[in-house]
Amino acid sequence: MKLWLREATAPSLALFASASTLVCCALPALLITLGAGAVMAGLTANIPGLIWLTAHKKELFIISGIMLLLAALVKWLNRNAPCPIDPKLAKACTFWRRAGTIILSIAAICYLVGGFFAFFAADLLL
Template identity: 55%
Template structure:
């Protein structure tokens, strides 16, 4: 990966960071809702006592979603920018370049899906009450 274009490396790292930030949206909102829906309120209470930071994430879900959305926007911009970056002529490096593009795009799309699930649980489903 060290021989890859800096744009491709940047898009891969930003995609990996975006999946990390998108996962926080699931922890703050989707996981508690799922546990309560399944009747596992005691499990949720045990989880909150073991990891009290979950309460902070839930209380500040606007900040969590804003940071994750900003990271996804940056990662999307880097994906677009790296889309037409040149790959090396060497067949092995060209294959690594193409594989990095596919992996990076797949991770980014997965991050978007995670963000969407968190968004539904945090903001849309509470409107139905």
């Protein structure tokens, strides 16, 4: 199996799912806070999926959380997988392991920021 496929696919999918939580909940809050309500209105008029994501945010967070946990599980199970003996492939293996960990960390941060704005920010900040 290709190294990048084994080490970075699950974290990349988790990042994609976690980024959708930012689009759902953090982006509208940011735009409204900055006084860009007209921009937000334009986005909702031109991107109808944004309203759908906001209306189904609980399901979105559940699916994103499951994907994040599965990606973390895959990273955990592959943590001691051997890298090839060839120095060039071993370097690539180390790079992709580190890249996968960074991608997974960014996905977790996106998920937490989206969760804060979706469920806690309105109660705390208003």
